[in-house]
Amino acid sequence: MARDDKLAKEANVSGLTGGSIAEINAVSLVMPLSILLWSVLQSRLRLFTPYTPYAAFVDFLLNCGAVLGATTVYSSIPWLLNLLLALPAALVFLLNAPVRTKHNTSRPSSKSEASKSVPLDPLPVKPFITNHRGSMVVITCVAILAVDFQIFPRRFAKVENWGTSLMDIGVGSFVFTSGVVSVRSFLKFAAGQRPSLSKQLLGSFRHSIPLLVLGVIRLISVKGLDYAEHVTEYGVHWNFFFTLAFLPPFVALFQPAFDIVPSYAVLSCILGAAYEVALDFTDLTKYIISAPRKDLISQNREGICSFFGYLAIFLAGQSVGSIVLPREQVPRKDTTVRELLKHSILARLTIAALLWCLLFWFSTSYYGLGLPVSRRLANLPYFLWVSAFNTAHIAICCAIESVCFPNIHRSSVKEVEAKRSKEATSTILLAVNRNGLAVFLVANLLTGLVNLTVPTLKMGVWQSMAILSGYTFTVSGVAILLHRLNWIIKL
Known part of the structure; x- marks a missing residue:
């Protein structure tokens, strides 16, 4: 690659100004709207059961093609694409009644059969979580290659120091959604029954080793191939895999604090606020932005310091996971509104999203703290923005599921519940979610391959x-293949 092309790509990847949050929301709204249209087609027309080649093609268009279009050809008119998704969903929903299948009404034939049935999982699989996490991985995989093409708007690329962009929210969302599902292991134990801190640390280190290996492999490959990179993103040697690798041990260290402050949301806010105090009342911000790169720590100061912001994001994800993962109690006829709000997952998610949005507004508003968002620092506004964004999107996905598939968890038979859950989940998003990090790794390898063989800036x-369609199809195809083979690659 010529030096001029390399410098142009560095400017291309870093971004300078970013985009407005309203525009980012408009583009990202394509994801839940795609899930909405998919859910309506499935609940009203049973389009994806059985999963024929035609159904797979429509699934790909809705959950991969729409995201690709929103970040490229529809990037200047995202509301038109949103309308093209919302209108068909509304028409199909209003003009067709829900399709009733045999297992929708199945019940144990006798008390003896009911007593022999397998007990229901207290932490059942939630299709709306799978759909949300899968869509976040899809848009992340699309963006990491699309950013290298001129068709991808520069305002969507990562900003240099201050501001917001679509790719900035993607990095934080990956961490947040990881936190949502990671809390499952802690919910299985009561406060006094959790494994000792030493066992938790040992288990977390075992989980971190593959990520550290991937981080080293990426470091060697990037340096060895002279691949274009921007050191202000994480530093000279640090990369996103290292951030992910160090999260589990530090999260384990926070578990004893949970016994004192029994709220992941409060813990995350305390950590985010403490980190912001360090940024504002010491020379830490100046050090991160402009200090010379003399030693190993100063060379990687962005990745090391921003880690505390990502840890707060991870804990915020765990707070949402503690809301959505447990089984929701079926309301009785005499349930009061107060009890309904207390036990309703959708109601609690909505309240949590509003609180996160309010905190974000306060942190950035002229009448509040007036702080700018910085993904490079992973500061308080960035942490609150990522938390508000993801909680709101999960709430939307939960609302879609509540309307289109209201009876998923209202069966006393575990097999029926599992079948309903499977039918309410996009196969592509399920496949991507099952092997999220492996799919992300494949996407990174393909991105490097494309950039080394094709002059992307001149396309x-x-x-x-x-090229982007073929790449997206290949990434989703790998995910489907792993899913069909029932391989789950733990990284």
């Missing part, structure tokens, strides 16, 4: 869309 619209 026209049709050439860019052809």
Whole structure:
């Protein structure tokens, strides 16, 4: 790669100004709207059961193609794409009654059969969580290659120091959604029954080793191939895999604090606020932004310091996971509104989203703290923005499931519940979610391969869309293949 092309790509990847939060929300709204249309087609027309090649093609168009279009050809008119998704969903929903299947009404034939049935899982699989996490991985995989093409708007690329962009929210969302599902292991134990801190640390270190290996492999490959990178993202040697690798041990260290402050949300806010105090009342911000890179720590100061912000995001994800993962109690006829709000997952998610949004507004508003968002620092506004964004999107996905598939967890038979859950989940998003980090690794490898073989900055619209479509199809195809083989690669 010529030096001029390399410098152009560095400017291309770093971004300078970012985009407005309203525009980012408009583009990202494509994901839940795609899930909405998929859910309506499934609940009203049973389009994806059985999963034929035609159904797979429509699934790909809705949950991968729509995201690709929103970040490229529809990037300047995202509301038009949102309308093209919302209108068909509304029409199909209003003009068709829900399709009733045999297992919708199945019940144990006798008390003896009911007593022999397998007990229901207290932490059942939630399709709306799978759909949300899968869609976040999809948009992340699409963006890491699309950013290298001219068709991808520069305002969507990662900003340099201050501001918001679509790719900035993607990195934090990956950490947040990891936190949502990671809390499952802690919910299985009561406060006094959790494994000792030493066992938790040992288990977390075992989980971190593969991520550390991936981080080293990426470091060697990037340096060895002279691949374009921007050191202000994480530093000279640090990368996102190292951030993910160090999260589990530090989260384990926070578990004893949970016994004192029994709220992951409060713990995350305390950590985020303490880190912001360090940024504002010491020379830490100046050090991160402008200090010379003399030693190993100063060379990687962005990744090391921003880790505390990502740890707060991870804990915030655990707070949402503690809401959505447990089984929701079926309301009785005499349930009061107060009890309904207390036990309703959707109600609690909505309240949590509003609180996160209010905190974010306060942190950035002229009438509040007036702080700018910085993904590079992973400061307090960035932590609150990521938490508000993801909690709101999960709440939307939960609302979609409540309307389209209201009876998923209202069966006393575990097999029926599992079948309903499977039918309410996009196969592509399920496959991507099952092997999220492996799929992300494949996407990174393909991104490097494309950039080493194709002059992406010189591609026209049709050439860019052809390459990006083939890339997205390949990534989703790998996910489907792993899913069909029932392989779950633990990284």
